[in-house]
Amino acid sequence: MDETLTARLRDLLAALDAAFVERESQARVTLLALLAGHHVLLLGPPGTAKSLLARAVCRVFADATYFEYLLTRFTHPDELFGPVSIPGLKQEDYRRLTEGFLPRAEIAFVDEIFKANSAILNSLLSLVNERVFHHGRHRDPAPLIGLIGASNEAPDPEGGLAALYDRFLVRLDVPPVHDADGFLAVCLGALAPFEPAAELRLTAADLAAVRAAAAAVVVPDPVRAQLVAIRDGLREAAVSASDRRWRQAVELLRVAAATSGRAAVGPADLLLLHHCFGDPSDGTSAVRPVVRRALEALVRPPSTAAVAAAWTGLAGADEGARFEGAVTARLGALDAFEADLARATAALDERRDAVVTEAETSPWVVGVPARLIAGFIGARRDLSRYADALARYRGRLRAIDLYGEVIPRARHAQLSSVGHGDMTRYDGRRPPLWISRPGAPAEEWIPVSADGLLLQDQRAAIAGAIHRDVVDRTLAAGEPVTAEVRWDRDVTRLALDNELLFHLLQPGDAGGRAVAGAALAGDHDAERALMTLVEWLRGVGIRRLPAPPVVDG
Template sequence: MPIIHLKKLEEIRQALNLKFFERENEVEGILVALLSRQHMLMIGPAGTAKSALSAELAKIVQGTEYFQWLLTRFSTPEELFGPLSLKDLEKGVYKRNTLTKLPEANLVFLDEIFKANSAILNSLLTLLNERLFYNDGKPVKVPLLSIIGASNEYPEEGEGLEALFDRFLLRFELDYIANEKNFVSMLKGTGQNQILPSMTMEELVQLQLITDTVTIPDEVYETLGEIRKELRDEGIRPSDRRFKQSLSVLQAKALINQRQVVKVYDLVILENALWETVDQREAVSAIIRKHSQDVVTQVLSSIKNEANDIFYAIQQDQSPEAGMEATKKIKALVADLKNLKRNNQNRKAEINVLLDKVTSMEREILDTILEPWHFDSQHEKWGTTSTFFKM
């Protein structure tokens, strides 16, 4: 496995999390969609960074052809698929010039996706599902990797958009920033001027191929069967196709977490995939979490989220006082992980992965972010280089 590509993947995730506050799930989701070649839908009010996140990802993946469009009920096929070629029309050939339009793109963002009218819908469905565009009646294979759809609201029943909604395997619901500190940081533009990491299209394709080779053990398949049975007992019946497509999502999630084997706890991402209607979301989430998260997994997830919060906070406030507070909190998390490992030797390898990451965060806070200040662990004091050596 090319470690350098996986390292880039983690750098990209961290950079996007620093730039977009309280969007960790969506950042992971959009990377998973890209690696698994699936489509993702974001539902939420205007001004929740739906288009910004997609556009930023397109900049990060260098060499990608990106297409973005806002749909209205008056949108025409020409806007998305290109105008008819007048030269060909004179010869009686009904052919579109698709240059710079959706059929030529690798990554697509369609805002207000449910405003798609019947003139656009059929071509869009074929593109989403089969990666084909019919031009002059002939199917043309398109280079599409993922379509990221966005809407301020869910489609209403009876609008004929059920098939379009079903084409989006991953669905995330967004809201405005909840945390006051994050809100203030957003107003200040914290993280907006950072130099973002980049990845070439060739590197992305390699990562997609590696994603396809990630192993799914029998335990995961069996748990999926249990989830399917319990969902059916609740009257929730995701299609066999949706379950099959979900496997690639699990493989991508494992790879993003630097693993070549899917774990049962990776199944939690399917709470964004296995529901059919909005009123099923909570029931689906509860069932999937019951089967995918034991106590150790929940503790690890909590520690991981807290460590990320501490690390992101210190990027915004690099004062010695903030550094001391951050270091104490990180040290406490390291202690919690070591204690967890002592009591769960059968999960040692899994716990060590997070322990290494949190320890690395601690070192980065001490050695890089807080220079030239140093923390004297023996006396639990902060000082400059000169005072540190006098202690």
């Protein structure tokens, strides 16, 4: 579209901003709807400049036939549509003289529009919806570009005016001025009236150029997907949204994109959708949250979702046959993930800059909405969580102690399955096996029962009983009890280093069992206890390498 036309639109909007207080959004969306050929409803209490705003926006259009009227319950159709032709009646031809009335208007403003009575309603519906005025046997095309209606409140859904309410694509809330400075500017009459310069006003040719440019605007696949998501969200929230309304809403988005100098509908344009559905005066409306969720999904590049999938996939990666090789491979996978994470972060920042620029350069969006920035902040926070988890997991792997990873988890699983009592009471039976880290002192050894239970809570009692037995045997042999007479020299102990434990945890790995058997010097009871413990470990899903930590968000 011609850049000079876009510049004129911006100048017109700036002039409207100067003439009103806290009406930037209402002025913009009203003008946008008229450019798209759709109707606007202004809802708000008396005295909030609804009529003044409507007249100002209508003045944007040069040489457009303008009609304005204030309806009451007693308004006669003649006042809106023109008087009945007396000469026509004499010729048995019922028709109205519409010159100067609504059927001949290109831009119209009807105040208190929901005061329309039944005599007016049907003709008004066909005129605003079909751009056709029916009178008698005549069916006259109406040149109506758009109609602005105003009312103090939305109509009663059961009052027969729901169809008329539905004909307004854009519905805007016009509340009282909130800001103190703005309030004083209104009270003190400090605002100059809206007087658009003649060279800025829009002509029929300008309107045709806007419509032609909008027709060429494409709706990209990601935006299409979110339009469907918004439709589904509105359905779940029981917000009425007909197919006709959706078609008109997309036309509005196309005009917004075209007049912003873009060839495709973008995320910033979707911000306009909450003006097209629901009741704007309802502070609890579900429309805004539905649109916000769609925006948050749209502004996140696909790579952010791929990061979550890649992180989850690390847990299922092939761990290899040897411990050192498995750790090296997992660290390499983390390096690749880190590169993907960096690319996703860069893509998110690039998308953020593009969307913020799109919102800032759109004539129709007032500032960069906080909910749009919130979507990027949330996505960036999620990626930061993965970066933090990556650093922790990498450090954990580099200093990995499989014994410290596996044994506490196995003990917790056994306590949950067997019960605390069965694992804390010493029944006097001597355990066939003790396990520990390599080089651990005897005080850290853990006894393992014949059925593979870790008897850590009974360690002191068992060690004491074995020590007494060793002392008794020493004395019975007539030998002195020296410092060399120790219980730990009378038990079978297996030091579980990373490599051995890694092999033992691999299903079907006979190599690990052979190494363990050799270390146990043919003690079959100890070997059976060990393999029973290993089956415990495998049965509760303990992995040979720790899984990546769960990342919330």
